[in-house]
Amino acid sequence: MLSLRGLTRRFGGLTAVDAINLDLAKGELVSIIGPNGAGKTTLFNLVTGLDRPDAGAVQFEGQGITGLSPERLAAEGIARTFQLGRVFGNLSVMDNVLIGAHTRLRAVKPAFPVIGPLLELGLALLRPASVKAEEERLREEVKAILARFGERLLPRVDQPAYSLSYANRRRVEIARALALKPRLLLLDEPTAGMNPTETAEMQALVAELKAEGLTILLIEHKLEMVMRLSDRVIVMDEGKKIAEGLGEQVRSDPKVIEAYLGHGLSGTAEQESAA
Amino acid sequence: MSSWLDYTINGLIVGNVYALVAVGLALIFGVSRLINFAQGSIYLVGAYIGWVAVVQLHTPLPLTIIVVAAAAALVGLIIERFGLRPLQNSVRIAPLLATIGISFVLDQLVMLTFSPNPRALPSQLPDVRFQVGGGTIGPLDLLIAGVGITSALLLFVFLRYSKLGWAVRAASQDRDAAMQMGVDVNRVNQAVFGIAAALGGVSGMLVGMYYNQIDTAMSLQATLKGVVAEVVGGAGNVPGAVVGSLLLGLVESYGVAVFGTSYRNLFAFLLLVVVLVLRPNGLFASARQAPPEPLTGTFIAPSRPVRIPRWALAVAAAIFAILPLFPVSFYVLQTLINAWLLGMLALSLTLVAGTIGQVSLGHAALLAIGAYTSALLSLTFAVPVGLAIIGGGLMSAALGTTLISPSFRLRGHYVSIATLAIGEIVSLVILNWESVTRGPIGISGIPPLSLFGYDLISPTSIYWFSLSVMVVLALLQGRLLTSHLGRSFRAIRDDDIAARAYGLSLNRYKSLAFIFGGFAAGISGGIAAHLYSYINHETFNTQQSILALTVVILGGLGNVVGAILGSVALVGLPEMFRIAAEYRILIYGIVLLLLVRFRPQGLLGTI
Numbered sequence: 076m077l078s079l080r081g082l083t084r085r086f087g088g089l090t091a092v093d094a095i096n097l098d099l100a101k102g103e104l105v106s107i108i109g110p111n112g113a114g115k116t117t118l119f120n121l122v123t124g125l126d127r128p129d130a131g132a133v134q135f136e137g138q139g140i141t142g143l144s145p146e147r148l149a150a151e152g153i154a155r156t157f158q159l160g161r162v163f164g165n166l167s168v169m170d171n172v173l174i175g176a177h178t179r180l181r182a183v184k185p186a187f188p189v190i191g192p193l194l195e196l197g198l199a200l201l202r203p204a205s206v207k208a209e210e211e212r213l214r215e216e217v218k219a220i221l222a223r224f225g226e227r228l229l230p231r232v233d234q235p236a237y238s239l240s241y242a243n244r245r246r247v248e249i250a251r252a253l254a255l256k257p258r259l260l261l262l263d264e265p266t267a268g269m270n271p272t273e274t275a276e277m278q279a280l281v282a283e284l285k286a287e288g289l290t291i292l293l294i295e296h297k298l299e300m301v302m303r304l305s306d307r308v309i310v311m312d313e314g315k316k317i318a319e320g321l322g323e324q325v326r327s328d329p330k331v332i333e334a335y336l337g338h339g340l341s342g343t344a345e346q347e348s349a350a
Numbered sequence: 351m352s353s354w355l356d357y358t359i360n361g362l363i364v365g366n367v368y369a370l371v372a373v374g375l376a377l378i379f380g381v382s383r384l385i386n387f388a389q390g391s392i393y394l395v396g397a398y399i400g401w402v403a404v405v406q407l408h409t410p411l412p413l414t415i416i417v418v419a420a421a422a423a424l425v426g427l428i429i430e431r432f433g434l435r436p437l438q439n440s441v442r443i444a445p446l447l448a449t450i451g452i453s454f455v456l457d458q459l460v461m462l463t464f465s466p467n468p469r470a471l472p473s474q475l476p477d478v479r480f481q482v483g484g485g486t487i488g489p490l491d492l493l494i495a496g497v498g499i500t501s502a503l504l505l506f507v508f509l510r511y512s513k514l515g516w517a518v519r520a521a522s523q524d525r526d527a528a529m530q531m532g533v534d535v536n537r538v539n540q541a542v543f544g545i546a547a548a549l550g551g552v553s554g555m556l557v558g559m560y561y562n563q564i565d566t567a568m569s570l571q572a573t574l575k576g577v578v579a580e581v582v583g584g585a586g587n588v589p590g591a592v593v594g595s596l597l598l599g600l601v602e603s604y605g606v607a608v609f610g611t612s613y614r615n616l617f618a619f620l621l622l623v624v625v626l627v628l629r630p631n632g633l634f635a636s637a638r639q640a641p642p643e644p645l646t647g648t649f650i651a652p653s654r655p656v657r658i659p660r661w662a663l664a665v666a667a668a669i670f671a672i673l674p675l676f677p678v679s680f681y682v683l684q685t686l687i688n689a690w691l692l693g694m695l696a697l698s699l700t701l702v703a704g705t706i707g708q709v710s711l712g713h714a715a716l717l718a719i720g721a722y723t724s725a726l727l728s729l730t731f732a733v734p735v736g737l738a739i740i741g742g743g744l745m746s747a748a749l750g751t752t753l754i755s756p757s758f759r760l761r762g763h764y765v766s767i768a769t770l771a772i773g774e775i776v777s778l779v780i781l782n783w784e785s786v787t788r789g790p791i792g793i794s795g796i797p798p799l800s801l802f803g804y805d806l807i808s809p810t811s812i813y814w815f816s817l818s819v820m821v822v823l824a825l826l827q828g829r830l831l832t833s834h835l836g837r838s839f840r841a842i843r844d845d846d847i848a849a850r851a852y853g854l855s856l857n858r859y860k861s862l863a864f865i866f867g868g869f870a871a872g873i874s875g876g877i878a879a880h881l882y883s884y885i886n887h888e889t890f891n892t893q894q895s896i897l898a899l900t901v902v903i904l905g906g907l908g909n910v911v912g913a914i915l916g917s918v919a920l921v922g923l924p925e926m927f928r929i930a931a932e933y934r935i936l937i938y939g940i941v942l943l944l945l946v947r948f949r950p951q952g953l954l955g956t957i
C-alpha cells in the first residue's frame with residue numbers, strides 16, 4: 076500500500092533521513108522506533124508532503140506521490156498526528172474534528188475549476204438544504220468518533236482546544252485524523268506525555284483501529300506498546316534504518332541496543348520510567 | 351554616457367544609507383525574529399536631532415554625528431525596555447503590533463514638536479565636486495561612504511571580538527540554546543536595539559543632509575526601504591542586508607534613470623514582492639531552507655469571546671437606526687457616518703487579519719481601489735452611483751485578491767511587509783497611471799450618493815444608507831463565520847501546517863477571505879468617494895490602514911461586533927472629547943500600545 080524507496084532528506088550537513096526503504100501492506104501496523112533525532116518525524120513529514128525529499132520516491136496505492144502537496148495527500152486519504160500536538164487552539168473540539176472531515180465535504184465544495192471556490196463562498200452564505208444536511212451528518216459522525224474516547228472529549232465538545240489538558244489535545248488530534256476516514260494513518264508518538272492509564276487507553280484504541288483494518292504507521296517510544304501492537308518494527312538511528320523485523324527479534328538486535336546505549340538511552344528507558 | 355557612472359555612484363550612496371537602516375533591522379530580526387516597524391521612526395528622530403544640533407547648537411560635524419548616534423541609541427534602548435521587553439512572553443503578533451504603535455507615537459511626537467513642514471538640513475561640508483572617471487563625487491558622498499564603511503568595520507569588530515558581540519551571534523543562531531548557555535537575552539536585545547537605533551539615526555541625518563531636506567514623511571519610507579533591503583538580503587542576515595541595500599540603491603537609481611523620479615519607490619516595492627515570492631528567505635539563502643519563522647507557537651492570543659445576545663444587538667441596531675428621528679446635531683450624524691464607513695473597513699480587516707490571520711498593513715489600498723473604480727464608473731461611464739459602488743466592491747475584491755495573492759505563501763510578519771508594500775504599490779500606480787487615474791491631480795466632481803435615481807444628500811439619508819450597508823455586510827460576515835468557511839479560515843490562522851495536512855488549500859481560502867473582505871472594503875471606499883466628491887492617491891493612506899488595525903485589535907480579532915464597536919469608539923471618542931486632529935493619530939498609537947500590553951484579545955475577545 077505504501078512503499079518508500081531510498082527516501083533521503085538532508086538539512087545542511089546533516090542527513091536526517093538516509094535512503095530509507097519501507098513497505099507497508101494494507102491492514103498492517105508498522106512501528107518506527109529509534110532515539111530522539113533519528114529522523115522519524117522527518118520521515119513522516121516526507122510521506123505527508125510537509126517536507127520534500129532530496130532523493131527517493133514514495134508510492135501510495137501504486138501511485139507515485141513524491142513531493143505532492145499535503146492538501147493533495149490528505150485528499151488521497153493520508154492522515155497524521157503531530158508529535159508536539161497541533162490542534163487549532165481557538166477552535167472548539169467539534170470544529171477541530173470537523174476540520175478533519177474537510178476533504179470529505181461534497182455538497183458545499185462543488186468540484187468545478189476556477190468558479191468552484193466562488194460557488195463554495197456562495198453556498199456557505201446561502202446554505203441550501205443539502206449543505207445543511209451534510210454539515211449535520213458530519214457533526215453526528217464527529218460525535219461518534221469522540222465517543223470512542225469515552226467521556227474524555229464528549230463533555231468538552233464545545234470548549235476551545237487550548238483549554239484542554241495535554242492528553243485531551245492528543246486525543247483531539249487523533250479524532251481529527253479519524254474524521255478524515257484515512258486509508259493510511261500516521262501516528263507520531265500518540266502517548267507522549269501520557270500517564271500509564273491514559274497510555275493503556277490509547278493502546279486499546281490503536282488496537283481497535285488496527286482490528287478494524289486500518290493501515291497504521293506508528294512512531295512510539297514506549298516499547299511495551301510497540302511490541303504488543305506491531306506487525307513489524309523498524310529501528311532508525313541517525314537517519315538510517317538499522318533493523319527491521321518482529322518485535323522481540325529487533326529488541327535483542329545488538330545494533331539496536333548499541334544505538335540506544337550510544338545515545339545515553341535518550342529514547343525508551345527514560346521515557347518509560349518518566350511515564 | 352557619463353551619467354551612468356553618476357547613477358551608479360548615486361545608487362551606491364543611497365544604498366549605503368539604506369544599509370545603515372537595514373543592518374539594524376537584520377540585527378534585531380536575527381535575535382528576536384521581529385521586524386521592527388519603528389526603525390524608520392528612529393531614522394526620523396535622528397534627522398531632527400541632527401537638525402537641532404546643526405541649526406540651533408551649531409555643532410561641528412563629528413560632534414553632530416556622535417550626538418545623533420547617542421540620542422538615537424537612547425531612543426532605541428527606551429523602545430526595547432518599555433515597549434518590547436514586557437511582551438517577551440506574549441504571542442508573536444504582540445511585538446509586531448507594538449513596533450507599529452511605537453512608530454506612530456514617535457512620528458507624531460516629532461510632528462507635534464517640529465510641525466510637519468519640511469526643513470533644510472545643511473551638511474556643513476564645502477560644496478565642491480570632484481571628477482571621477484566620467485562622473486562626479488562630492489564630499490557628502492565621501493562622508494556617507496566613510497560612515498558606512500566605518501560602521502561596518504566597527505560592527506564587525508564588535509560581533510567578532512567582544513563578549514557581547516559573541517552573545518548576539520549566539521542568540522541569533524539559536525536563541526534557546528544561547529539562553530541555556532547563560533546568554534543574557536535582555537542584554538543582547540539592548541545591544542542590538544541600541545546599535546540598530548544609532549545606525550538608523552545617523553542614517554536619517556545623512557539622508558537629510560544629502561537632500562538638504564527633512565520632513566516627517568521620511569519615517570515610513572525609511573522603514574519600507576530598510577525592510578526591502580533586509581528581506582532582499584535575507585532576514586536576519588547582516589552582510590546580506592548590506593548587499594541587499596546596495597542592490598536596492600542601484601535598482602532604484604537605474605530605474606529613475608530610465609523611467610523618472612516618480613518611479614523610484616515603485617521599483618523598490620516591486621523588487622520586494624519579487625524577492626518575497628521567488629526567494630522568501632532572501633537572495634543568499636538556499637530556497638529549500640526551512641522558513642526563518644518558528645514553525646510552532648500561536649500567533650494570536652487565545653481568548654474566550656464575549657457573547658452578546660442577539661436581542662441586545664438587535665436593540666442596539668434599532669437605537670442607531672432611529673437616532674436621526676431625534677433632535678441630534680448634524681455633527682453627531684456626520685461622526686457616526688464616518689464610524690460606519692470605518693466599520694466596513696474594519697469588518698474587512700478583522701476577517702483578513704483576525705479570522706484568517708493575515709495581518710494586512712495595506713488595507714487602505716482596497717479602499718482606494720473601490721473608490722477609484724466607483725468614481726470612474728460613475729463619471730466616465732455614467733453608471734448609476736449605487737451600481738458603481740457595487741462595481742467598486744467587486745473590483746476591490748478581484749484586484750485586491752489578485753495583487754495580494756503572491757503573499758499567500760508567506761507567514762507571520764512577512765505577510766505584513768508584503769501587504770504594506772502592495773498597498774504602497776497601489777498608491778504609486780494610481781499616482782503614475784495618469785491616463786486612467788488622472789495622476790496627482792486626483793478625481794474631482796464625483797457625483798453624490800444616489801439610489802434608484804434619488805440623490806442622498808441630507809445627512810440623515812446618508813446616515814441610514816451607510817448604516818444599512820454596514821449592517822448587511824456585518825450580517826453576511828457573521829453568517830460566513832458560522833459556516834465551514836469560518837471554521838476553515840480560523841484553522842488556517844491557528845496552525846496553517848496542520849490545516850494543510852488536513853486538506854485545506856491556503857491559496858483557496860486566503861483568496862476567499864480576501865475576496866469577501868475586499869468587497870466590504872471596496873464598498874466603503876466607493877461610498878467615501880461619492881461623499882467626498884474629490885479623491886487622490888493620498889486620500890486612502892497608511893494612517894487609515896493603521897487606524898483600521900487598531901479598531902480591529904480593540905474590538906477583538908475576527909470579532910464582527912467588536913469591529914463595529916471599535917469603530918464607534920475610535921471615531922466617536924476623540925470627537926466627544928474634541929481632540930484636535932493632530933493629536934488623534936498619537937492617541938491611536940497609544941491605544942494600540944496599551945491594548946497590546948494589557949488586553950491583546952481586545953474588548954470582546956478573539957473569535
Ligand SMILES: Nc1ncnc2c1ncn2[C@@H]1O[C@H](COP(=O)(O)OP(=O)(O)O)[C@@H](O)[C@H]1O
Pocket residue numbers: 086089091109110111112113114115116117118640
Ligand atoms: N527543519 C529542519 N531544519 C534543520 N534540521 C532539522 C529540521 N527538522 C529536523 N531536523 C533535524 O533532523 C534530525 C531528525 O529530526 P526528527 O525527524 O525530528 O527526529 P525524531 O523524530 O526521530 O526525534 C534532528 O537532528 C533534527 O535536528
Ligand SMILES: [Mg+2]
Pocket residue numbers: 115116117158
Ligand atoms: Mg520526532
